[in-house]
Amino acid sequence: MSASQWRRAMNSGASAAFKTMPAASARTSGAAGASATPVTETVPRLEALRRAVSLRHVVVLACLLVFPFVATPFITFQVASQALVLGLIALSLTFLGGYGGMISLAQMTVAGMAGYALAVLGSSSAAEISLGWPWWAAIPVALLICALAATLIGWLSVRTEGIYTIMITLAIGVAFYYLVLQNYSVFNGFQGLREIYPPKVLGIAWRDPLPFYFLTLVCALAGYGVVRWVVRAPFGIALQGIRDNPRRMNALGFHVVAHRVAAYALAGVIAAVGGILFAWYNGLVTPGSVSMSWLINILVIAVLGGMKHPLGAFLGAIVFVLLQTFAIDLIDRERFNLVIGGVFLAIVLFSPDGLLGLWEKLRLRLASRRSLSSNQRRQK
Amino acid sequence: MTRTSRALLILIAALIAVFSAWALWSNPRLYLVTLLNSLTLASLYFIVASGFTLVFGLMRNVNLAHGSLYLLGGYVAFIVAERTGWWILALAAGFLAAALAGLLIQLLLLRHMQGQELRQTMVTIGLSIVIADVLLWIFTGQVHQMEAPSLLQGPIRDIPLIRAYSAYRLSLLGFGIFIGVGLWWLLNKTRVGMTIRAGVDDRGMLAASGVNVDRVFAITFMLGAGLAGLGGVIGAVELSMVPGEDTRLLLASLIVVIVGGMGSVVGAAIGSAILGLAETYGLAYAPTYSVVFTFLILIGVLAFRPRGIMGRPA
Numbered sequence: 001m002s003a004s005q006w007r008r009a010m011n012s013g014a015s016a017a018f019k020t021m022p023a024a025s026a027r028t029s030g031a032a033g034a035s036a037t038p039v040t041e042t043v044p045r046l047e048a049l050r051r052a053v054s055l056r057h058v059v060v061l062a063c064l065l066v067f068p069f070v071a072t073p074f075i076t077f078q079v080a081s082q083a084l085v086l087g088l089i090a091l092s093l094t095f096l097g098g099y100g101g102m103i104s105l106a107q108m109t110v111a112g113m114a115g116y117a118l119a120v121l122g123s124s125s126a127a128e129i130s131l132g133w134p135w136w137a138a139i140p141v142a143l144l145i146c147a148l149a150a151t152l153i154g155w156l157s158v159r160t161e162g163i164y165t166i167m168i169t170l171a172i173g174v175a176f177y178y179l180v181l182q183n184y185s186v187f188n189g190f191q192g193l194r195e196i197y198p199p200k201v202l203g204i205a206w207r208d209p210l211p212f213y214f215l216t217l218v219c220a221l222a223g224y225g226v227v228r229w230v231v232r233a234p235f236g237i238a239l240q241g242i243r244d245n246p247r248r249m250n251a252l253g254f255h256v257v258a259h260r261v262a263a264y265a266l267a268g269v270i271a272a273v274g275g276i277l278f279a280w281y282n283g284l285v286t287p288g289s290v291s292m293s294w295l296i297n298i299l300v301i302a303v304l305g306g307m308k309h310p311l312g313a314f315l316g317a318i319v320f321v322l323l324q325t326f327a328i329d330l331i332d333r334e335r336f337n338l339v340i341g342g343v344f345l346a347i348v349l350f351s352p353d354g355l356l357g358l359w360e361k362l363r364l365r366l367a368s369r370r371s372l373s374s375n376q377r378r379q380k
Numbered sequence: 381m382t383r384t385s386r387a388l389l390i391l392i393a394a395l396i397a398v399f400s401a402w403a404l405w406s407n408p409r410l411y412l413v414t415l416l417n418s419l420t421l422a423s424l425y426f427i428v429a430s431g432f433t434l435v436f437g438l439m440r441n442v443n444l445a446h447g448s449l450y451l452l453g454g455y456v457a458f459i460v461a462e463r464t465g466w467w468i469l470a471l472a473a474g475f476l477a478a479a480l481a482g483l484l485i486q487l488l489l490l491r492h493m494q495g496q497e498l499r500q501t502m503v504t505i506g507l508s509i510v511i512a513d514v515l516l517w518i519f520t521g522q523v524h525q526m527e528a529p530s531l532l533q534g535p536i537r538d539i540p541l542i543r544a545y546s547a548y549r550l551s552l553l554g555f556g557i558f559i560g561v562g563l564w565w566l567l568n569k570t571r572v573g574m575t576i577r578a579g580v581d582d583r584g585m586l587a588a589s590g591v592n593v594d595r596v597f598a599i600t601f602m603l604g605a606g607l608a609g610l611g612g613v614i615g616a617v618e619l620s621m622v623p624g625e626d627t628r629l630l631l632a633s634l635i636v637v638i639v640g641g642m643g644s645v646v647g648a649a650i651g652s653a654i655l656g657l658a659e660t661y662g663l664a665y666a667p668t669y670s671v672v673f674t675f676l677i678l679i680g681v682l683a684f685r686p687r688g689i690m691g692r693p694a
Contacts, residue, residue: 103498156679159686164642166501167442167634171678174631178671292627296505303502335517341509348502349489 077209084216087317088274090301092267098307100263101243106169111275112290117142119193135199150268158260181287192286227310306354414664420549422656423556429636431607437643445504447630448511453478453609454616467529474613482605526616641691
């Protein structure tokens with residue numbers, strides 16, 4: 001063991017003394033806001049639900065439900081639905097990165113795989129490729145394929161740590177991009193697969209702005225709920241412990257690799273749901289949708305909003321989509337990347353915790369004007 | 381090395397031998413030309429990836445703007461070559477432009493977040509988006525192709541079996557070896573190299589012994605970025621410059637250092653040889669699946685040597 005290893009081991013050991021497992025769980029509930037008091041076993045279920053849901057949740061939900069009836073179909077479809085879809089994909093990265101400590105750039109790849117799987121199994125413009133399965137068969141199988149692929153990606157990348165993970169997932173993602181670009185027999189090469197539309201179920205055309213909005217809203221809320229629930233379940237707590245100190249968790253008897261791979265699988269399913277919605281939203285899936293710029297866009301969205309809380313993914317997605325839709329009116333249409341790159345750089349440089357971090361800082365500053373309690377000093 | 385992995389290695393070697401024998405027997409010219417192509421491509425990869433691995437080894441900083449620096453060097457060289465007509469001048473300009481950009485990145489951004497590896501990586505991601513878009517703005521999406529120096533234009537004829545082969549491409553091989561030897565000399569025989577190697581092994585100790593680590597970091601980052609720019613100049617002749625090449629070279633650098641081992645120049649050489657061979661042979665013999673070969677190699681190496689072939693515990 002070299003000197004640097006010793007030093008690192010000592011350092012991580014020392015810092016870990018302050019970050020034992022209850023602290024990790026307290027941090028998440030703290031980040032989740034005042035409403036998220038830990039639910040004890042003695043409280044009946046309904047009571048727990050009443051405690052978890054506060055007034056602002058109800059207000060936000062009401063706004064989300066009323067929103068499409070107020071806004072124009074363009075806003076509903078192009079902005080709100082797209083933001084929800086991208087937010088769902090970014091949510092999978094927030095879960096992996098924020099709670100698992102693994103920044104995977106391959107989340108968009110998994111989402112793209114879902115789109116491709118759906119197009120190949122279901123129906124698309126390329127009749128000689130698509131198998132034409134009905135939607136109730138194609139969607140579960142596509143999700144299953146993505147879960148398997150995400151597990152494989154996870155198994156490969158958890159062998160390494162920290163920044164290595166970024167490199168390997170980026171390499172996997174770009175390799176998949178070149179695969180779909182060059183392969184014509186299954187992925188139809190540069191053209192991609194077109195005319196991927198949601199099925200007509202219950203007599204509703206699900207790609208119309210209003211139904212599509214509610215479809216994405218339900219999926220996004222479900223994803224949000226699942227992440228919020230999982231990070232407070234024993235698995236999620238263990239995952240956060242592993243994020244903070246894998247060696248210690250290993251010594252405590254947790255299977256570090258298994259937890260991490262499971263996190264990848266779960267994030268893969270979330271990303272796959274988002275990927276299917278994204279394919280429906282675009283009506284097509286092309287190599288461009290899994291290109292490096294999209295892999296990075298998902299990271300941009302997650303970092304923009306803040307990775308400390310699942311809400312950040314959706315916040316980042318809203319900002320991203322708004323910039324994409326309206327910033328190009330102000331400047332040259334072609335320069336969107338410059339804008340988003342600049343915004344991303346500014347966020348990384350000045351507020352590593354994203355917009356949520358900015359909000360937190362602002363709130364702290366406003367609060368400290370009034371009084372300086374010991375609580376804030378500790379948080380500083 | 382365990383018994384199973386040795387058996388696997390022998391199996392792979394046998395497969396390659398069988399393939400080579402078959403390919404040599406059926407079409408020796410294709411086989412040999414592909415061999416030359418892959419080795420010349422490997423030397424380009426080596427030049428670019430050695431800078432990447434150098435920076436990573438010392439600063440634990442994954443510079444994801446490396447591909448953008450490659451493109452920057454290529455474009456600057458293109459302009460210089462167009463204005464002056466001197467290829468060697470263009471080479472120097474490409475190196476210097478990228479090195480300067482690297483120095484600025486290190487001084488203005490990365491120095492202020494030393495030790496925050498993830499944040500540094502994200503900054504380089506942001507930079508890569510911005511640089512790529514600015515380059516697209518200035519040079520548009522058109523293909524820019526630089527001319528080879530007059531000395532190296534045209535093919536070399538009368539090589540047995542291959543008949544004719546591009547002189548420029550062949551010179552790449554020499555160029556790669558030259559850079560490799562130069563790096564070896566720099567790292568092993570000079571004081572700067574000694575400091576860099578010491579920094580790779582233990583940064584804290586190096587700083588404690590009175591070396592200005594900030595300066596070593598700046599020099600290394602400059603050198604690494606400059607190598608990317610140099611690769612860009614060479615690639616501008618061989619591959620042509622278009623937006624998107626930055627991604628390709630970044631992917632190549634990533635795979636090279638993952639396969640070869642992060643922070644090791646020898647590993648970068650081995651990794652780029654493997655990648656060049658896999659990619660070119662894949663393209664020549666199984667065009668649709670050439671990427672899959674690369675990917676399989678990546679999986680294989682990670683499965684048996686998670687730190688890469690020459691990698692050491694960090």
